[in-house]
Amino acid sequence: MYKINEIFETIQGEASYTGVPSIFLRLQGCPVGCAWCDTKQTWEIDPTYKISLDGTVEKKTDSQWWAEANAEQIIELFQQRGYLAKHVVITGGEPCMFDLVPLCERLHQQGYSTQIETSGTFEIKVPEQTWVTVSPKINMRGGYEVLASAMQRADEIKHPVAMQKHVEELEALFEQTGVTPKLVYLQPISQKAKATKLAIDTCMKKNWRLSVQVHKYIGIN
Ligand SMILES: C[S@@+](CC[C@H](N)C(=O)[O-])C[C@H]1O[C@@H](n2cnc3c(N)ncnc32)[C@H](O)[C@@H]1O
Numbered sequence: 001m002y003k004i005n006e007i008f009e010t011i012q013g014e015a016s017y018t019g020v021p022s023i024f025l026r027l028q029g030c031p032v033g034c035a036w037c038d039t040k041q042t043w044e045i046d047p048t049y050k051i052s053l054d055g056t057v058e059k060k061t062d063s064q065w066w067a068e069a070n071a072e073q074i075i076e077l078f079q080q081r082g083y084l085a086k087h088v089v090i091t092g093g094e095p096c097m098f099d100l101v102p103l104c105e106r107l108h109q110q111g112y113s114t115q116i117e118t119s120g121t122f123e124i125k126v127p128e129q130t131w132v133t134v135s136p137k138i139n140m141r142g143g144y145e146v147l148a149s150a151m152q153r154a155d156e157i158k159h160p161v162a163m164q165k166h167v168e169e170l171e172a173l174f175e176q177t178g179v180t181p182k183l184v185y186l187q188p189i190s191q192k193a194k195a196t197k198l199a200i201d202t203c204m205k206k207n208w209r210l211s212v213q214v215h216k217y218i219g220i221n
């Protein structure tokens, strides 16, 4: 069973799949505690906030209500709702607190492509075809071994930045793990002007890519 905070259909607003119509599945629970996290409502799994699966669909506002469902129920709901997107983004919270293999395999069988957004602090359990976006949370829970294997599995790295030290931490991580990812995105934290300038300047210098959270600029989920 997966713990689900919300389900909605929108345009992917970040990194390589930007612009792709997607079904978002936001799972509940994350112990990492990033100060600037834009989904703090997903951190706690509080049993008093448990609801039915229907209550998590197209929520009007961010909330810590969550529901439990298995892969079949999730896919059935996508069909019931008449979602047209064929790309499913599994985010959170920290989706890798769950074994995502059964869910992604069922989605692939139904003709969906899958992508996960993860912090690299938990072992990544997904099929080979799943696109893995790692947003490495350096010096956080999980430890070096887990993060190093997440870096190796990643199809893209997406690193939120606000200060020069965030760039330096990322470079140190590449050095320590010996991983030179093909796709590196810098994502300005919370659309701050200074963070955006830092991300642009650094991308130009390093030939990395810029990921702005497009959905926030155009006011969609
Ligand atoms: C909310 S997280 C959920 C998935 C997973 N826990 C992770 O950190 O990758 C989804 C993405 O949003 C990024 N993010 C979170 N808060 C942000 C913020 N305020 N500004 C920019 N990116 C942010 C994360 O780094 C991650 O790439």
Ligand SMILES: Nc1nc2[nH]cc(C(=O)O)c2c(=O)[nH]1
Residues within 6 Å of the ligand: 010, 011, 012, 013, 014, 024, 039, 091, 092, 117, 215, 220, 221
């Ligand atoms: N449109 C849209 N794109 C996204 N890409 C990553 C998101 C996330 O919260 O993980 C996100 C999100 O919440 N909305």
Ligand code: SF4
Residues within 6 Å of the ligand: 030, 031, 032, 033, 034, 037, 038, 039, 040, 092, 093, 094, 119, 137
């Ligand atoms: S790991 Fe992801 S969900 Fe967890 S606190 Fe950090 S940004 Fe938020």
Ligand SMILES: [Mg+2]
Residues within 6 Å of the ligand: 038, 039
């Ligand atoms: Mg978001």
